[in-house]
Amino acid sequence: MGYQVKAQHQALPLKSVFRIARGAKTQADVVVVTLSDGEHTGWAEAVPYARYQESVQSVLTQIEQVAEKLTHFDGTVSAANGLIDTLPAGAARNALDCALWDLQAKQQGKSVADMLSLKEPVPxxxxxxxxxxxxxxxxxxxxxxxxxxxxxxxxxxxxxxxxxxxxxxxxxxxxxxxxxxxxxxxxxxxxxxxxxxxxxxxxxxxxxxxxxxxxxxxxxxxxxxxxxxxxxxxxxxxxxxxxxxxxxxxxxxxxxxxxxxxxxxxxxxxxxxxxxxxxxxxxxxxxxxxxxxxxxxxxxxxxxxxxxxxxxxxxxxxxxxxxxxxxxxxxxxxxxxxx
Structure with a gap:
């Protein structure tokens, strides 16, 4: 069972300039990933962060490297997760990991909260x-x-x-x-x-x-x-x-x-x-x-x-x-x- 992976950059304008101790920005540059088994599609969003030597392009490149392997993948979801985990902790792995969780929820017909035995969130x-x-x-x-x-x-x-x-x-x-x-x-x-x-x-x-x-x-x-x-x-x-x-x-x-x-x-x-x-x-x-x-x-x-x-x-x-x-x-x- 192969997976189809798509990743794209989205620029999200901010309401106002956002300043922290190391700089300021006027938009959030995010990467949105979709992961499909041909019937169901999961998705997720990650935010490349320059403080951790990440850029939109570096994250897209990392995702592309794993996407090629997932396209020809023929194994269990656990094995697919292991393949995603070969990426370093960061935005690229986040996007793929969370898209896979969303996909599993649709495949299994239940929530991620139930899959992890978590309490349903409250306000x-x-x-x-x-x-x-x-x-x-x-x-x-x-x-x-x-x-x-x-x-x-x-x-x-x-x-x-x-x-x-x-x-x-x-x-x-x-x-x-x-x-x-x-x-x-x-x-x-x-x-x-x-x-x-x-x-x-x-x-x-x-x-x-x-x-x-x-x-x-x-x-x-x-x-x-x-x-x-x-x-x-x-x-x-x-x-x-x-x-x-x-x-x-x-x-x-x-x-x-x-x-x-x-x-x-x-x-x-x-x-x-x-x-x-x-x-x-x-x-x-x-x-x-x-x-x-x-x-x-x-x-x-x-x-x-x-x-x-x-x-x-x-x-x-x-x-x-x-x-x-x-x-x-x-x-x-x-x-x-x-x-």
């Missing part, structure tokens, strides 16, 4: 993200969100407390996740942590550069620290112990739902809390990881709110509350490919 709080700007502009952006329960704030190491004070005053009842995207030093972290805790900051994401965080071993942070760029798969968990309290699981880092599911299980067994995160993309990119919300203390899947036009049957996110995955989008016998 949950998702953080809504503010990109880096002036204190005044960030406060105005926070106010415009309408006081959601959780706001994620992108911050470099400039005016950290000043910006958070302005944001907190604009949305005093919200809790905050601060994401430094590797942009701080240990001095920055120590200098601002106590003040940030007074401003309802409940989590700090990746303050120091990945691989350059040994100083966290000797630091008892008053705010839990989350590993993002430092955590891709289960292989990093032992290294992360005593440095971080939380791991941020993203499909484009793990290489798909298969590894994300296993990473969540092993991380919890080692005492880590779970955060579910995303790159900037459509609801299709969020769909597989949304099945794991039951195990997560923090959810940050607001990518669809940052783009101008979402896919059909996308997530409803209203006042910071994210509704469960629509079965017509992905992961069930009823999901429909709308490329």
């Amino acid at each position: 949950c709080i998702t953080a809504q993200t503010l990109s880096i700007d002036s204190p005044k502009a960030m406060a105005e952006a926070a106010k415009a969100l309408g006081h959601p329960p959780m706001i994620k704030v992108k911050l470099d190491n400039q005016d950290i407390v000043t910006k958070m004070l302005a944001i907190h005053q604009a949305s005093p009842d919200s809790k905050f996740i601060v994401d430094a995207n590797e942009g701080w030093s240990i001095h920055d972290l120590k200098a601002c942590c106590d003040s940030l805790k007074e401003l309802n900051v409940v989590l700090i994401e990746q303050p120091l550069p990945a691989g350059d965080d040994a100083e966290l071993l000797n630091y008892s942070s008053p705010i839990p620290l989350c590993a993002d760029e430092s955590c891709h798969t289960r292989e990093e968990l032992e290294y992360l112990k005593n440095r971080y309290d939380v791991v941020n699981i993203k499909l484009d880092k793990t290489g798909g739902l298969t590894e994300a599911f296993l990473l969540a299980q092993e991380a919890q067994s080692m005492g880590f809390e779970i955060m579910l995160g995303c790159m900037v993309g459509s609801s299709l990119a969020m769909a597989p990881i949304s099945l794991l919300t039951d195990c997560a203390k923090f959810v940050d899947l607001d990518g669809p709110l940052l783009i101008k036009t979402d896919v059909k049957n996308g997530f409803d996110i209203i006042e910071g509350i994210m509704q469960p995955l629509n079965s017509a989008l992905w992961g069930s016998a009823n999901s429909r490919v709308t490329v």
